[in-house]
Amino acid sequence: MPLSDLFHEEFFFNPAPYDPERDTLQVFCAFKSCFKPGFTSRGGEKKYAIYSLNMSGSYETQSGKIISSRSFVWSRSRAFVGKSTVLGDEDVKRKVLMLHQNPIHELLSSQFLPSPNGSLPLADIGRVELIYDLIFEELTQKSVDNPRLAGLFVQLLHEVISQQRQSPYSAPVEKILSFISRNLDDTELSRTLIAERCGVSLRTLDRLFAKELNSSVTRYIISARLNKVHSLLALPELQIKSIAARCGFSSAAFMTYSFRKRFGMTPAEYRKELQFPSGKA
Numbered sequence: 001m002p003l004s005d006l007f008h009e010e011f012f013f014n015p016a017p018y019d020p021e022r023d024t025l026q027v028f029c030a031f032k033s034c035f036k037p038g039f040t041s042r043g044g045e046k047k048y049a050i051y052s053l054n055m056s057g058s059y060e061t062q063s064g065k066i067i068s069s070r071s072f073v074w075s076r077s078r079a080f081v082g083k084s085t086v087l088g089d090e091d092v093k094r095k096v097l098m099l100h101q102n103p104i105h106e107l108l109s110s111q112f113l114p115s116p117n118g119s120l121p122l123a124d125i126g127r128v129e130l131i132y133d134l135i136f137e138e139l140t141q142k143s144v145d146n147p148r149l150a151g152l153f154v155q156l157l158h159e160v161i162s163q164q165r166q167s168p169y170s171a172p173v174e175k176i177l178s179f180i181s182r183n184l185d186d187t188e189l190s191r192t193l194i195a196e197r198c199g200v201s202l203r204t205l206d207r208l209f210a211k212e213l214n215s216s217v218t219r220y221i222i223s224a225r226l227n228k229v230h231s232l233l234a235l236p237e238l239q240i241k242s243i244a245a246r247c248g249f250s251s252a253a254f255m256t257y258s259f260r261k262r263f264g265m266t267p268a269e270y271r272k273e274l275q276f277p278s279g280k281a
Contacts, residue, residue, distance in 0.1 A: 006035065006036045006038060006039040007033065007034065007035045007036065007039050007041075008033065008034045009031055009032065009033040009034075010031060010032045010033075011029055011030075011031040012029060012030045012031060012136050012139035012140060013028070013029040013139070014026075014027045014028060014029060014139060014144055014146070014149070015144060016144055016146055018100050020102065022102075023102075023103065023104050024104060024146070024147075024150060025099065025104060025105055025108065025149075025150035025153055025154075026099065026100045026102065026105075026146070026150075027097065027098070027099055027100075027135070027139075027146070027149045027150075027153065028048050028098045028099060028100050029098050029139070030095070030096060030097045030098065030132070030135050030136055030139055031095075031096050031098075032093075032094070032095050032096075032136075033092075033093070033094045033095075033096065034091055034092070034093050034094075035057070035059070035086050035091065035092040035094075036086065036091055037086050037088065037089050037090070037091070038086065039085075039086045039092075040083050040084070040085045040086070041083055041084045041085075042083065046075070046077070046078055047078070047101075048098040048099060048100060048101060049074070049075065049076045049098065049099045049100075049101050049105060049109065050073075050074065050075050050096060050097075050098055051072070051073075051074045051096070051097045051098075051099070051153075051156065052072070052073045052074070052094050052095065052096040052097070053071075053072055053073075053094060053095045053096070053122075053125070053128055053129060053132055054067055054068070054069055054070070054071045054072075054073055054092065054093075054094050054119075055069065055070070055093045055094065055095065055125060055129065056069045056070075056090055056091060056092065056093045057069055057086060057087075057088065057090040057091050057092035057093060058086075058087045058088060058090070058092070059084045059085060059086050059087055059092050060084065060085050060087055061083075061084050062083045062084065065119075066087070067084075067119055068121075069090075070121065070122050070125050071119050071120060071121050071122060072119065072120045072122055072128065072160045073118070073119040074109075074113055074117065074118060074119075075116065075117045076101065076105075076106065076109060076110075076113075076116040076117070077116045077117050078101065095129065095132040095133075095136075097132065097135060097153065097156070099153065108154065108157075109157065112157040112158075112160070112161050113157070113161075120160060120163075120164060122160070122163055123163045123167055123174055123178065124163060124174075124177060124178050124181050125178065125181070125182065126178065126180075126181025126182045126184070127159055127163075127181060128156065128159055128160060128163075129182075130228065130231065131152055131155055131156045131159060132156070134152055134231065134232075134234075134235070135149060135152050135153075135156075137235050137237075137238075138152070138235075141237065168212075169212050169213075170208070170212065172198070172200060172204075172208060173208050173209075173212050173213070175198055176194060176198045176200070176205070176208070179194060179197055179198055180194065180220070180221060180224060181224065183248075184221070184224055184225050184228055184247060184248045185245070185246055185247060185248045186248055187248050187249070187250050189221060189248060191205060191206070191217045191218070194217065205217060221248075222258055223262070225247045225248050225249060225255075225258075226247075226258060226259055226262050226263075228246075228247045229243055229244075229247050229249075229255060229259060229267060230259075230263070230270075232246060232247070233267055233270055233271045233274065234274060236271070240252050240255075240256070240267050240268060243255070243267070255267065256268075
């Protein structure tokens with residue numbers, strides 16, 4: 001099989017040139033990758049700090065470390081990168097962020113991740129993936145907001161570390177919440193689908209939500225979708241209708257109604273407030 005059939009990568013480069021004199025976080029690029037079973041990556045010299053979200057599949061590094069699915073992997077080391085080999089029959093799908101290595105990056109990253117290399121499991125991969133997607137969105141803009149990219153990177157580290165704290169929920173509920181988070185854009189997401197995919201009965205599903213979240217499944221889904229809407233409204237290039245579709249609402253009208261009920265203003269009003277705080281239009 002040709003090598004090109006075994007992997008695919010899609011890059012989003014930051015058009016702003018690197019300035020070593022600037023004492024700020026500076027993103028080099030972000031990319032999506034898919035490695036097929038049987039693929040072995042090439043080693044090479046590493047110039048950038050790498051932070052990757054391994055969404056599915058697993059692979060083994062040249063040092064013998066196994067990177068499993070649903071994990072966050074990072075490396076600030078400038079050492080030579082060895083080969084990695086895909087394990088099993090599942091595609092390895094990743095989203096990756098690369099930063100220029102400068103003192104402010106090292107100082108900040110080491111506060112969250114003391115070791116220069118490592119990996120951590122994720123309880124809710126959907127929340128981490130959303131931050132990566134916001135970074136991708138920003139890097140596609142004609143004029144990239146570098147302070148926003150830096151803020152999203154800090155948000156990413158916060159989210160990863162927060163997921164390492166002991167969860168207040170039981171293992172079945174964690175599994176259910178993770179499934180919901182990954183499928184918020186699906187307008188067909190329902191109690192029946194969740195129960196079926198997570199291996200519980202509808203009665204058990206309702207009982208778990210009432211006991212551990214003090215909420216119904218439907219109310220929780222709407223709340224999670226509205227939180228995602230709240231984040232995406234910060235991207236002015238996304239139309240309200242598009243955001244509704246991305247967040248699993250059947251219509252923009254229903255999203256607007258639900259958003260106003262939750263936040264006391266419409267999505268359009270909230271977006272205007274972001275652009276012109278306190279009515280300073």
